[in-house]
Amino acid sequence: MTEFIVPALGHLIEPWNIILMVAGLTGGIIVGALPGLTATMGVALMVPATFAMNPTSGLIMLGAIYVGAIYGGSNSAVLICTPGTPSSVATTFDGWPMCKAGRADFGLYTSLVSSAFGGIIGTVGLLFLAAPLARFALNFGGPENFWLCLFGLSTIAVMSSDNMMKGVLSGAFGILISTVGLDPNAGIPRFTFGYYPLVQGIEVIPAMIGLFSFSQVLYLIGSHKPFIAEFTPTKGAFMQVTRELATKCKVVLMRSSLIGTLVGMLPGAGGEIASIIAYNESKRWDKHPEKYGKGSIEGLASSESANNAVIGGALIPMLTLGIPGSAVAAVILGALMAKGIQPGFKVFTTTGDLAYAFIFSQFAVNLLMLPVGYLLAKVMAKLLSIRLTFVAIAIVMLSVIGSYAIRNNMLDVWIVIIFGVIGYFASRVSLDTGAMALGIILGPMIEENLGKCVDISKSLDGSVFDVFFASNITIILMLMTALSFVTPLIMNKRKKRRNAACACGTPKEDGHA
């Protein structure tokens, strides 16, 4: 490794590569912030451009777009309650209340610093632990992923602890929606009602744009407010946020980043699950879980650090085994292969120059993201000083264009509109759109992995339960899921006891939500 450090660092200080990093980050953040344009799309669009570059520069730029886009998703999550990428669903839980309370700049900076921190932890994992971690990730097969997804789904219970029935109902609706399309195990169409394009199922991103952003527009227009939220920038907000993250949120950031790295390297799971699990864990272990969902800095920090830590994790199996840990990593793998670079553990020796330049560039990109993201955040926050009518029109336009762009398909535009209406009425009767999104995202993964468990059980002459209990990881995940369902009960009890013991009210809260 040591012999590659100097040439790798040499690549990083080439002006051309620095320009590519900054350009990739800027482009990535914008793509990520626009609802409908995802990290996968941003990276895929730039792959042909890399064919004209040398492999190192191309790879550095793709990596920068990836990092930028995953962070960028938080901008729209905070400002207009619309996750820009599926990885930032959990960012809306606390980011949006923060924005509503007039603290949008705090939200944006928290996301930025947490994202950079998570990204760096993920890259540390990639640099030092690639070999052992890649082997560990392979232990996650059908049964393990099935329970990991159920564990992710159990977040609904914690999220909606004050009204569990409605949370469960919303989640179930989401899962029901996710069954439209080809049955992953039998390969035959379901619930297409004779309309063939529905065989591809309800795409997650248009459904989310509908549930979050389109419904938000309907709500905002009905609210007769002149602006999305009151906002006056606070002087020194960035330093204040950094200080708070460095003191109060050390543990949260570290734990969430580790969760992100670990989940990222699993071939079947990516940022969408990692951020949810990290959020869930932060809330579970916090002394004051009731402040989550009301604009807490911890909640925002956990989701954003986890989804950026996923990047380093997802690159581990891609580089070492040729197995991408996320959809974006798959695209980058395609670009590598097109350059004739063979993934494998040898990537660190035969093409070590390239591999280490890429890994070091990830550190550089995460650090560069702080100034680049800071400037862009200032610009994006201006959105809040534009009159609501214009913002609403812009959001609708972007939603429609973005959703069409995913598959160049009109069906997705209809999905946005229909789910917008569903989301609007759902929030009216206080059903949880976050839980619905979780159902839509996790439903297909749960079904697919359950199918594998059933396939495997046939070779054991047993039932799926024999498959579940055959693996220690599965047993641990089952226990964690059970624990997760009981937590809200314990939390409620604790709250009651505290309220009884101390009449001076609940602890200090950030929220004005």
Added chain:
Amino acid sequence: MKKRFTLRLLLAFLLIISISGAAYAEYPDSPINMIIAFSAGGSSDVQARITQKYWNKYSKQRLVFVYKPGAGGAIGFSEIALAKPDGYTIGGLNVPHIILQPLVQRAPFSIDSFEYICQAVNDPQVVAVRKDSKFKSVKEIFAFAAANPKKLRIGLVGPNSGHHLMFLEVIEKFKFPASPVFYKGSADQNAALLGGEVDVMFGNLNDVMRSRDELNILGIASEKRNAFVPEVKTMRELGFDVVSYIRRAFAAPKGVDKKALAYLTDVFKKIAADPGYLADMKKAGQPEEYLDGSAFSKVVHDQYQHDKAALQKAGLIK
């Protein structure tokens, strides 16, 4: 008011001139849409992009890539089949996908909805195991499966895919019961093999090349050995008569203008013979094999009969 009327008249004239001009001009006089039925950056896209690189050398018009992914390619294939047959919309097809999707999923096209331009890739399927697997040959695997009914787990991408058909053919021909485990894509399938969830996988050569260091390829289901892995014996050499491929081709909608088809055929033929193209394909791990449109059409129709019979025998279709 009058001014605006004149302007409209002028625009109308221009429009008429441009339309009639198009009708008389030599094909192609505008860019040609290339529909890709899979996501950007995927294996199909990489292959088509390499083709595009050399297309510009032999044609004065550009190719515009349009991505229509979804339902294992069926959405994009329908789009090609239903496009206007003016020669300005063509696309990439995969076999056996276009055979199986109408049979099993009621897709709105059939193998007769296309005018085939050429075959570009012929990706044979291989039998692969982990490097440290106890199986050292195909014979050992099949013997184990015969002695231990249902115990052998075979990883496949599917269901109702080329891999699935090869599996059906193998268990039918060699009379052993094994348990198939289906994966959504080749990445999951490779991971499952390396993680030990399945013992063996039937996968495409192009896909296993990615994890070449971790796998042993024990046999290749092609008619002759492949230049990428010359040391691997064909299944026939090993005494098992199994031949199974995934092919990639380019096609236009049925009834496309004869002149346009002749032009396209000519350009694609030139590309396929370009040494630069062949070198790039090799670098990207794409097993290149050119067939002209009529030869490929025959292959598709033969395979249709074969696959339909196999699915019927397995009870997957009526």
